[in-house]
Amino acid sequence: QKEVEQNSGPLSVPEGAIASLNCTYSDRGSQSFFWYRQYSGKSPELIMSIYSNGDKEDGRFTAQLNKASQYVSLLIRDSQPSDSATYLCAVVYNFNKFYFGSGTKLNVKP
Amino acid sequence: SAVISQKPSRDICQRGTSLTIQCQVDSQVTMMFWYRQQPGQSLTLIATANQGSEATYESGFVIDKFPISRPNLTFSTLTVSNMSPEDSSIYLCSVGVSSYNEQFFGPGTRLTVL
Numbered sequence: 001q002k003e004v005e006q007n008s009g010p011l012s013v014p015e016g017a018i019a020s021l022n023c024t025y026s027d028r029g030s031q032s033f034f035w036y037r038q039y040s041g042k043s044p045e046l047i048m049s050i051y052s053n054g055d056k057e058d059g060r061f062t063a064q065l066n067k068a069s070q071y072v073s074l075l076i077r078d079s080q081p082s083d084s085a086t087y088l089c090a091v092v093y094n095f096n097k098f099y100f101g102s103g104t105k106l107n108v109k110p
Numbered sequence: 111s112a113v114i115s116q117k118p119s120r121d122i123c124q125r126g127t128s129l130t131i132q133c134q135v136d137s138q139v140t141m142m143f144w145y146r147q148q149p150g151q152s153l154t155l156i157a158t159a160n161q162g163s164e165a166t167y168e169s170g171f172v173i174d175k176f177p178i179s180r181p182n183l184t185f186s187t188l189t190v191s192n193m194s195p196e197d198s199s200i201y202l203c204s205v206g207v208s209s210y211n212e213q214f215f216g217p218g219t220r221l222t223v224l
Contacts, residue, residue: 034212043200096143096206098155102152
C-alpha cells in the first residue's frame, strides 16, 4: 500500500508569514514529487515539482525534498490571503502513477 | 501545460442511470487519466486511459462500472454506470504532458446522484 501522509490542518498563518507544509511518503522507490494547490470548488493546479534532494525555489514557493527521510515540504514565503487553499502532495510510484495525500488546508489571515 | 475541457461541468442524475463525461485536450497527449474526488477527500486514480487499447483500472474500480474510451490522443470519455448516491463525487481527467511525469487537471465534473 502506497501512502502519502499530510496533516489535514487547518494551518493558520498571518499575512506575510512563512507557511510550512509537510508530506511524508512510504515508498523509497518514488522519483517524482509534486505540490498542487486546490481552491474550493476548483480542480488541482500544479505549483511545484521536485525530483532530487535539496531545495527548489520558484518565486515565493520553495519545495524541499529529503529522500533519506522520505519527506517533501513546501514553504510559502510572504503568505497572502490568496494563498488560502488546500495543498495536495503527490508522489509518483511507477511510471506516471500518482498517489495523493489528503491535503493540508491553509488559511492566511489578513 | 495543456488546455483541458470537460463536459458536463455538473449534473444531477437519478439512481440507476448512467452518465458519460467527456475530456478534450487541445494537443495530442500520450497519457490521460481519470480521478475521483469524493466530498472532503483527496484524489483517487480510477484508471489510465490508453489510446487504442483497454484502460488500465486501479484496485477497486472495474470496467463494467466505469467504462472508458480513448479513441485518439486528444479525447477520452468516462462513463459512470448504474449510478448510486455513493457515486456522487467530482470526476477529473488529467493529462501527462512531459517526460517529468507532470500531470495537469481538467476543471472537473461535479456529479450528484439522487
